[in-house]
Structures are given as structure tokens and as C-alpha cells.
Amino acid sequence: MATETPRTGGVLARLARFCYRRRRLVLMTWIVGVIVVAFAGFGYGAASDNDFSGGDSGSAKAQALLEKHFPEQQGDTLTLAIKAEKGIDDPATRRKIEKVIADLAASSITGPVTSPYQDESLVTKDRRIARTTIPLTKKEATKAEVKPLVAEVKDASGDGVTLGLGGERAEKAETPGPGPAESVGVLAAAVILFIAFGSLVAMGLPIVTALLSILGGIGLMKLVGYVFPSPDFTVILAAMVGLGVGIDYALFIVTRYKDSLQGGDEPESAAVKAITTAGRAVLFAGTTVVIALLGLVVMGQRLMTGVAIATSVIVLVAMMAAVTLLPAFLGFTGRKISLLRLPRRTSRRRGADRSGERRSPAERWAGVVQRRPLVAAISAGAVLLVLAAPTLSMRLSLPDASVQPHDRSSYTSYKVVSEGFGPGYGAPLIFATRRDSKDADLRSVVGAVGKTSGIAYVTQPRVSKDGQAATFMAFPKTGYQDAATTDLVHRLRDDVLPKAPGGAGVYVGGPNAGTIDYAEEVGSRLPLMIAVVIALSLVLLIALVRSVTIALQAAVMNLLSIGAAYGVIVAVVQWGWLGSALGFPAAMPITTWVPMMMFPVLFGLSMDYEVFLISRVREEYERTGDTRMAVTRGLARTAKVITAAAAIMIAVFTTSLLGPDVAVKQGGLGMAVAVLVDASIVRMILVPAVMELCGKANWWMPGRRTPNAPSTAQAVSPIGS
Structure with missing residues (x-):
């Protein structure tokens, strides 16, 4: 391998030398900065935004009409599903069901609940399965507020009665936190680094650098969320990407540093060489990742733009840690980077090329x-x-x-409701249209939709209080995830509604169509x-x-x-x-x-x-x-x-x-x-x-002759191990 002379000038060389020599200042700046940003981000950062609606689609237009003319229908709800082996009219079963409903209605975040004993449409013909809707009076009810309701319903199940609480808020409430996944990832990375470097000190540098950059990056990402909102999965995704690139970037630089030490360089010279070679490649690679992430912006979707910006922030912080914090750490370790080594067996390498040089x-x-x-x-x-x-x-x-x-209780609710009322109950289609007066007639549209193959039943149309809009619902025979439901939505939009009198201005919306x-x-x-x-x-x-x-x-x-x-x-x-x-x-x-x-x-x-x-x-x-x-x-x-x-x-x-x-x-x-x-x-x-x-x-390369001989005029930053 040719001997390299580290670049003594240039921005990266000066930066590496400064961080190495002023390592205490750099380390304290990073620690204080991360603590401040993490405190601000985790304590006062923007909340997640999971609203993927919007745009110019039919479902977006339907949702806009519903929000404007039917505001009373826009609150979150939960669905209580009930299955009783002896039927809901069994005395003991009825006492249990009524107690659960009363307890749910008494919560500070719920409104009045209609009992299935008061509305026959909420009960199947054999009286074994029933359902009811629990309105949430608090907008954006938190996980901590809904979780006790889920727990109460789950605890009440048994003795021939199956109860489940469904709805988006119930799903989120019973979904556990990330758990040990990130910790397991860090542990696995530590084992791999220990095997690769054979030293606990060398193993620890990439881990510590990556963890500090992730902590600061997530805090900064939450603050950026006020300008570019993102959904709740962004933190987990960004943490995975940040942990991976943070450790990898530090790995490349530490590897180069160790190689330079083995080649006879002094620690400071080795650190400068590592940053001006491997560090330069890290900056280029990280920039490539950021540019690729920002490609999400062309999707034209507000939340995915937020995901791109948030994840890019994590990568940028990881890049900066690799070329500033890591050389400071190298200044503390010096030649001790190989301390606490893994015992290795020495063996002769086999295989050689024609010149007798041993090959890997x-x-x-x-x-x-x-x-x-x-x-x-x-x-x-x-x-x-x-x-x-x-x-x-x-x-x-x-x-x-x-x-x-x-x-999960939400899955139990889905299964019970699907068994009693059909799989399409969880995938309703909500139709909305503008109307000139309360006398406007939608019966022909409702009839056409009801006769469509794949529709189980439809509700009667409702007109808004201002008389400017009307809506009704249709329940497919197939479920939310079924391809047949997608085909049904297209058939309604492309064929059924345009042919029905007054159907041309009717939009198909709802969560499923959205x-x-x-x-x-x-x-x-x-x-x-x-x-x-x-x-x-x-x-x-x-x-x-x-x-x-x-x-x-x-x-x-x-x-x-x-x-x-x-x-x-x-x-x-x-x-x-x-x-x-x-x-x-x-x-x-x-x-x-x-x-x-x-x-x-x-x-x-x-x-x-x-x-x-x-x-x-x-x-x-x-x-x-x-x-x-x-x-x-x-x-x-x-x-x-x-x-x-x-x-x-x-x-x-x-x-x-x-x-x-x-x-x-x-x-x-x-x-x-x-x-x-x-x-x-x-x-x-x-x-x-x-x-x-x-x-x-x-x-x-256009505009130049293909090189065919060794050249020292040009140099590409090497980064090998």
C-alpha cells in the first residue's frame, strides 16, 4: 500500500486538529448542547400528526364537506363489541354488560352511550352479538386516558362473555412502547464492533458517539416538528437510521485511525488523516443519504415531507458528531485505543499471488x-x-x-363485530355531497349504491343543519384490507355514481376510501x-x-x-x-x-x-x-x-x-x-x-481521456480498513 501524507491544510484538517487539541471544550460543548436540545425537544417538542388526509382526492373532498357541515360527527369514538354464549338477555350476562357500559359512560372523556338494550339495530337477530359506540368528548384523548377503559373491558371478559374495545384511540392505547428493540440493537452493534476491533475501547467510541448524536438529533427533530409535522412512527424510524449510520460512520473513521497508528503515525496525525480521508467520505455519504431522503418532498405529501426532514436531521447530527466529537474522543484515547483487547489466536494466512505476497x-x-x-x-x-x-x-x-x-382488545372488537355484522362494518364508506336545500332528494343515489354488488347495506341519508350538504353510509361485504373493497370503491366512483340521478356530485369518503x-x-x-x-x-x-x-x-x-x-x-x-x-x-x-x-x-x-x-x-x-x-x-x-x-x-x-x-x-x-x-x-x-x-x-468520463497509467496528480480520499 502506498504511503499517504495527510493533508495539513484544508477545512477538515483544521477542524480535526482543533477538535483533537481542544477535546475537553468540544466534549463539554457536545454534552451541554445535547442536554439542552433533548430537554427542550422531549419536554416541549411538537406533538405527532397522523392525519394523512388532504389533497384533491374524492375522500379528501368528502372529508372537507363533513368537517364543514357535520361538525358534530367528527369526534373520535370507540366501539364496544359484545359476544355472549347464552345471549345478551341472560340475567347474569345483562348485569355484566350494563355495568361495563355504565362504567364507560361515567368516564371523564366519554359522552352518553346508547345501550344495545335500547336500540335493536345494535343487536344481531340471534341476540348473541351486540355493539355500541362510545363517543369521546375530549379531542385527541391521550393514551393514558384511554388505556384504563381498554383495561376495564378486557378485565370484564370471561364466563361466557367476550368484550372488546375498538377504535383508533383504543388501538394506540394498548400498543406498548418500543420496548427493548433499540437496546438490543445497541448490544448487537457492540458485539460486532468488539469482534471487528478486538478492543473494548475502540468498540465504545462509535457506540457513545452514535448514542449522543441520536439523543440530540431526536430532541432537535421534535423541535423541527413545529415547522414540519410528522407522524408518530417517525421517532422509531429515525432512531433506527440514526443508530445505524452513526455507528457506521464512526466505525469507518476509527478503523482509519487505527490503521494510521499501525503505520507509524502519531495520534494527532492519525486523527487528522482519519478525518481528511474517511471523514471526507463520511460527509459525502451522509450528504447522499440526506439528498435521497429529501427526495420524499417530491411526493407532495405534508407528513412525508416531515418524515424526510426529521430523518435528515438525525443523519446530519450523526455526520457532525463523526467529524467533531469523534476526533475529540480520539484525543482522549490516543494510543490506548487498543486497550482491553480480545484474545486472538495467531495463524498464518494461506494463499499467495504470483509474486509470493500473501492474499486475504x-x-x-x-x-x-x-x-x-x-x-x-x-x-x-x-x-x-x-x-x-x-x-x-x-x-x-x-x-x-x-x-x-x-x-389486543381492538382485534377482539374487530372479530366480534365482523362475525355479527359483517367484515365491512369496520370499513364503512361515507358518501357526502353539496345540496341546495333540505328538500334535496338522495334516494335514487342511495338506491343505486344499495343495489351494487359488494354492498351489504346502506343507511338513510342525513341533511346538515344548514341544509347545504347531505351524507349517508354504505357497508361493504368485504373488509378494510381486502382487494375487493378497493375494487368496489372504484366501481362506485367510475360506474355507479355517474349513472345515478344526482350522483355526479357525490364523493366517496371515510377512512377506507381515504x-x-x-x-x-x-x-x-x-x-x-x-x-x-x-x-x-x-x-x-x-x-x-x-x-x-x-x-x-x-x-x-x-x-x-x-x-x-x-x-x-x-x-x-x-x-x-x-x-x-x-x-x-x-x-x-x-x-x-x-x-x-x-x-x-x-x-x-x-x-x-x-x-x-x-x-x-x-x-x-x-x-x-x-x-x-x-x-x-x-x-x-x-x-x-x-x-x-x-x-x-x-x-x-x-x-x-x-x-x-x-x-x-x-x-x-x-x-x-x-x-x-x-x-x-x-x-x-x-x-x-x-x-x-x-x-x-x-x-x-466525457471530455477527458480514460486514464490508462498510474497517476499521482489526482487523489481520491481512501477509506479502507
């Missing part, structure tokens, strides 16, 4: 791939395409009670977001590696690995393959925001590994002028650190499967699969095979 396993593997590059490329590409194939059948939706764990419209809006805008992310990332990668060919290779390979991840989550989540073993209660469509969020995150992370690998390959090529040797050595010198970084990412993302949120679990599973595929099939097979096939064309 990664070098020998690269040689195997390069001897049969076409076979390797076709085989790897075929595997990725097979994994991606299920993506063609992907369906998008949002989770409801039917896909929650079966021990979910369908949201999924279709995401599907229509997703190609634009993908195109924007790829274009911006290509520009950055071309600027770094100075090769159009390699940039295009990276884009195609990243698309293949992300497609494979999409295919796997469709097979597991939607088709149910191994779904129960991985913590998914039932087969379900993919949560609408998951593929939209996965793409920019994964594309940015994949570019991280591309940067770290190709930077080293480029350096070796400019030193030797031999593409094959450059790929072999570049792969060998980055294999260990990229493998460790990928293992950390996989561990962090996989721990989401321990959490309670099925949507976050989908995203975590998909991102873990993508990183695994990217670090194994793509980096270890496709990259060396394709670069071997392209030869000198790898380095093509």
Missing part, C-alpha cells in the same frame, strides 16, 4: 469472480430478479385492527421520487469517482438490491411466508408509506458502501493502472469494514421485529434484507464481476 480471503474471492465474470454477473443478477419478482403483486394499505396481535386514495397517490408519485433520487445521487457520485460508468453501475445495482428487498417483504408480509415466525399476526398489504420511505433510505445507504468501496478501487487504479488489481485490492481493503458496517445495520434494522408496530417492522425487515443483499451479492459478486467486464471503460 477477500482477494482470493475477487479472483474467483474475475475468472468467470459473465457467469458471476448473470447468476447474481438472476438471484436478485427472482427475489424482486413478488414486487409486481405488491398491494398498499394502512394497518387496521384486523392485522393487530390477536391478544386509505385507498392515499395508496394510489403514493403509487402514482413513486416513480417521480425514484427518478429524482437517482439523478441527484448520480451527480454526486460522478463528482466523487469521476466516472459516469461506475455511477450508472451503482444506480442499477442499488435498484436491484432495493427491488429484492421489496420482493421479500411482499412474500413475508403480504403472502404470509414465514410471517408469523417474524412477528406479523396475519397476512396483510404493505403499509403505504413503507416502500416510499425505504427507497431513499436504502438508496442513500447503498451509496455509502459504494463510496467506501469505489474510493479505494479508484485510488488503487490511479496507483497501478490495472483495473483487475485495483478491484481485487480495493475489495480486500474494504471487505472487513464494509462487512462490519453492514452487520451493524442489519442488526439494528432486524431488532424492529421485536417492536409492536407492524408498519415499522415491515420497514425494518425490508431494510435489513436490502443491506444484506447489498453487502453480499452486490458488493462481493456483482461489483467485481461487472467492473471486470467493463475493464478500462469503468473510468469513462
Whole structure:
């Protein structure tokens, strides 16, 4: 390996030197800053916003009419579902049911409750199943306020009576917190780092740096929420991404620092070299992730813009910690970074090249791939395409009670109501239209809707108090997550309503139709977001590696690995393959925001590994002028650190499967699969095979001659291990 001279000038060198020498000041500034930001963010930050409605869809127009003309119907409600083996009229059963209803009505956050004994429409014909609605008088009732109601209903079940409390607020109230997932991720990362570095001190630096950056980043993210609101899953998602990139970025820099020490550099010089080489690549990689995340802005959805901004804040803080806080830590450790070492057995490395130089396993593997590059490329590409194939059948939706764990009260409510009143009771369609007077007639529209195949029954129309709007409800025969329900909504909009007298101005809304419209809006805008992310990332990668060919290779390979991840989550989540073993209660469509969020995150992370690998390959090529040797050595010198970084990412993302949120679990599973595929099939097979096939064309750049000899005039920042 050529001897490097660290850059003594430049912004990064001056920054690294300042942070190293003034390490106490830098550390105290970080600690105080994190405490202040965390206190402000966690104590006074913006509340989550889970309202995905809006836009110009039919459901959005229906919701606007309902909010304006039927404000009395807009409050949150809970649904009490009752199933009695002896029937609800059994004396003991009736006493239990009436007590539960009375206790729910007596809560400070509920309004008057209509008993099923007072309204026959709330009871099935065999009198074994009943339901009633509990209105919530407090807007945005908190989890702590609703949880006692859920607990009371669950405790009352038994002795032949099954009770369940459903509704969005009930679902949130009984959903446990994140639990041990993040802690397990940190522990797994610590084990991987200890194995990679063989030292407790070196292991601890990336962990501490990442945790401080996450704590400060989440606090700052909550403050930014006042300007860019985001949904409640953002914190978990951002914490996963922040933990992964924070540890990975520190890993690359610490690895470079240790290599410089072993090469004979003094600690300060090693720290400066680590920041000006690996640190520069970290800044570029982090910028790529941020730009990819900001591609979500083109989706035109307020909350997803908030997710993009919030997650970008976490990544930016992780980048700043890597190039400021980490060199300060290195100043404290100095040469002691290898203290508390893991005992290792020494062994002779096997294998050598023709010159007698011993080769690493990664070098020998690269040689195997390069001897049969076409076979390797076709085989790897075929595997990725097979994994991606299920993506063609992907369906998008949002989770409801039917896909929650079966021990939840909200799931019990869904099952009981579906059994007694049909699965469509939990997926009502709400029709709304403007009307000129209270005498306006909607009976022809109601009749047409009621006769439509797939509709179980409809309610009578209601006119608003101001006489300016009317509404009625229709209940499908199929459930919230069924593809048949989506087809029904399209048939009503495209065929039934336009043909019914007065139906042209009727909008189909409600939570079910809103979910369908949201999924279709995401599907229509997703190609634009993908195109924007790829274009911006290509520009950055071309600027770094100075090769159009390699940039295009990276884009195609990243698309293949992300497609494979999409295919796997469709097979597991939607088709149910191994779904129960991985913590998914039932087969379900993919949560609408998951593929939209996965793409920019994964594309940015994949570019991280591309940067770290190709930077080293480029350096070796400019030193030797031999593409094959450059790929072999570049792969060998980055294999260990990229493998460790990928293992950390996989561990962090996989721990989401321990959490309670099925949507976050989908995203975590998909991102873990993508990183695994990217670090194994793509980096270890496709990259060396394709670069071997392209030869000198790898380095093509418009407007200049392809380099064919060693050059010292240009230098690409190396980052290997």
C-alpha cells in the first residue's frame, strides 16, 4: 500500500486538529448542547400528526364537506363489541354488560352511550352479538386516558362473555412502547464492533458517539416538528437510521485511525488523516443519504415531507458528531485505543499471488469472480430478479385492527363485530355531497349504491343543519384490507355514481376510501421520487469517482438490491411466508408509506458502501493502472469494514421485529434484507464481476481521456480498513 501524507491544510484538517487539541471544550460543548436540545425537544417538542388526509382526492373532498357541515360527527369514538354464549338477555350476562357500559359512560372523556338494550339495530337477530359506540368528548384523548377503559373491558371478559374495545384511540392505547428493540440493537452493534476491533475501547467510541448524536438529533427533530409535522412512527424510524449510520460512520473513521497508528503515525496525525480521508467520505455519504431522503418532498405529501426532514436531521447530527466529537474522543484515547483487547489466536494466512505476497480471503474471492465474470454477473443478477419478482403483486394499505396481535382488545372488537355484522362494518364508506336545500332528494343515489354488488347495506341519508350538504353510509361485504373493497370503491366512483340521478356530485369518503386514495397517490408519485433520487445521487457520485460508468453501475445495482428487498417483504408480509415466525399476526398489504420511505433510505445507504468501496478501487487504479488489481485490492481493503458496517445495520434494522408496530417492522425487515443483499451479492459478486467486464471503460468520463497509467496528480480520499 502506498504511503499517504495527510493533508495539513484544508477545512477538515483544521477542524480535526482543533477538535483533537481542544477535546475537553468540544466534549463539554457536545454534552451541554445535547442536554439542552433533548430537554427542550422531549419536554416541549411538537406533538405527532397522523392525519394523512388532504389533497384533491374524492375522500379528501368528502372529508372537507363533513368537517364543514357535520361538525358534530367528527369526534373520535370507540366501539364496544359484545359476544355472549347464552345471549345478551341472560340475567347474569345483562348485569355484566350494563355495568361495563355504565362504567364507560361515567368516564371523564366519554359522552352518553346508547345501550344495545335500547336500540335493536345494535343487536344481531340471534341476540348473541351486540355493539355500541362510545363517543369521546375530549379531542385527541391521550393514551393514558384511554388505556384504563381498554383495561376495564378486557378485565370484564370471561364466563361466557367476550368484550372488546375498538377504535383508533383504543388501538394506540394498548400498543406498548418500543420496548427493548433499540437496546438490543445497541448490544448487537457492540458485539460486532468488539469482534471487528478486538478492543473494548475502540468498540465504545462509535457506540457513545452514535448514542449522543441520536439523543440530540431526536430532541432537535421534535423541535423541527413545529415547522414540519410528522407522524408518530417517525421517532422509531429515525432512531433506527440514526443508530445505524452513526455507528457506521464512526466505525469507518476509527478503523482509519487505527490503521494510521499501525503505520507509524502519531495520534494527532492519525486523527487528522482519519478525518481528511474517511471523514471526507463520511460527509459525502451522509450528504447522499440526506439528498435521497429529501427526495420524499417530491411526493407532495405534508407528513412525508416531515418524515424526510426529521430523518435528515438525525443523519446530519450523526455526520457532525463523526467529524467533531469523534476526533475529540480520539484525543482522549490516543494510543490506548487498543486497550482491553480480545484474545486472538495467531495463524498464518494461506494463499499467495504470483509474486509470493500473501492474499486475504477477500482477494482470493475477487479472483474467483474475475475468472468467470459473465457467469458471476448473470447468476447474481438472476438471484436478485427472482427475489424482486413478488414486487409486481405488491398491494398498499394502512394497518387496521384486523392485522393487530390477536391478544389486543381492538382485534377482539374487530372479530366480534365482523362475525355479527359483517367484515365491512369496520370499513364503512361515507358518501357526502353539496345540496341546495333540505328538500334535496338522495334516494335514487342511495338506491343505486344499495343495489351494487359488494354492498351489504346502506343507511338513510342525513341533511346538515344548514341544509347545504347531505351524507349517508354504505357497508361493504368485504373488509378494510381486502382487494375487493378497493375494487368496489372504484366501481362506485367510475360506474355507479355517474349513472345515478344526482350522483355526479357525490364523493366517496371515510377512512377506507381515504386509505385507498392515499395508496394510489403514493403509487402514482413513486416513480417521480425514484427518478429524482437517482439523478441527484448520480451527480454526486460522478463528482466523487469521476466516472459516469461506475455511477450508472451503482444506480442499477442499488435498484436491484432495493427491488429484492421489496420482493421479500411482499412474500413475508403480504403472502404470509414465514410471517408469523417474524412477528406479523396475519397476512396483510404493505403499509403505504413503507416502500416510499425505504427507497431513499436504502438508496442513500447503498451509496455509502459504494463510496467506501469505489474510493479505494479508484485510488488503487490511479496507483497501478490495472483495473483487475485495483478491484481485487480495493475489495480486500474494504471487505472487513464494509462487512462490519453492514452487520451493524442489519442488526439494528432486524431488532424492529421485536417492536409492536407492524408498519415499522415491515420497514425494518425490508431494510435489513436490502443491506444484506447489498453487502453480499452486490458488493462481493456483482461489483467485481461487472467492473471486470467493463475493464478500462469503468473510468469513462466525457471530455477527458480514460486514464490508462498510474497517476499521482489526482487523489481520491481512501477509506479502507
